[in-house]
Amino acid sequence: MRLPGGLSLRPWEMSDAPAVREAFAEPGMERQADAPVVTVSDAGQWVGRRQEQWSRGAAFAFAVADATGTALGGVAVSDLDPRHATGWVSYWTGSAARGRGAATLGCRALADWCFAELELFRLELGHRTDNPASCRVALASGFVAEGLQRRKLVYDGIRYDVETHARLATDPAP
Numbered sequence: 001m002r003l004p005g006g007l008s009l010r011p012w013e014m015s016d017a018p019a020v021r022e023a024f025a026e027p028g029m030e031r032q033a034d035a036p037v038v039t040v041s042d043a044g045q046w047v048g049r050r051q052e053q054w055s056r057g058a059a060f061a062f063a064v065a066d067a068t069g070t071a072l073g074g075v076a077v078s079d080l081d082p083r084h085a086t087g088w089v090s091y092w093t094g095s096a097a098r099g100r101g102a103a104t105l106g107c108r109a110l111a112d113w114c115f116a117e118l119e120l121f122r123l124e125l126g127h128r129t130d131n132p133a134s135c136r137v138a139l140a141s142g143f144v145a146e147g148l149q150r151r152k153l154v155y156d157g158i159r160y161d162v163e164t165h166a167r168l169a170t171d172p173a174p
């Protein structure tokens, strides 16, 4: 899928492993991965799990790539509930790629794809309230803030509030 600014959205490929390893090496990024990603081999396994989830229809993770095809980050929909046509959206970008709209453009395109291809009705996401950049991405991608989950997450003994957002298939395009 072509995005503005020469970006594109595509499924993860094994050749993305070095870029994935580099992104997850950044402090704080380890929480975005489902298992530690330290080596390029770990990153290859991370890509392999994304491909396996895609093949089962359990989750759909895309790389947001630049004009050269290099992965700048990822957007994904998971926790699909076909009964209610809902899904959970997440996103991240490597630190060198931030502030260029990659997460926002990727998230908007992912939402459009989820409504058109998966026929989902409601997409949900949540971010810690001390993550204003993630809130900006959510709002700019058409995800309306819905509420506060008090002290939902605990990291290193500290509990964090989470703000939830959702975008409906019937919401206006951002």
Ligand SMILES: CC(C)(COP(=O)(O)OP(=O)(O)OC[C@H]1O[C@@H](n2cnc3c(N)ncnc32)[C@H](O)[C@@H]1OP(=O)(O)O)[C@@H](O)C(=O)NCCC(=O)NCCS
Binding pocket: 029, 032, 091, 092, 093, 094, 097, 098, 099, 100, 101, 102, 103, 104, 105, 126, 127, 128, 131, 132, 133, 134, 136, 137, 140
């Ligand atoms: C959150 C994250 C995905 C944003 O990625 P990105 O590629 O920089 O996103 P974009 O460039 O599309 O948009 C970032 C927005 O946040 C804003 N922003 C960045 N840092 C900010 C800060 N400290 N305070 C307020 N706004 C901030 C930018 O100005 C921009 O908003 P704008 O378009 O209105 O100017 C990225 O920082 C990241 O991967 N962080 C670590 C993982 C993470 O937190 N993922 C989300 C979990 S809920």
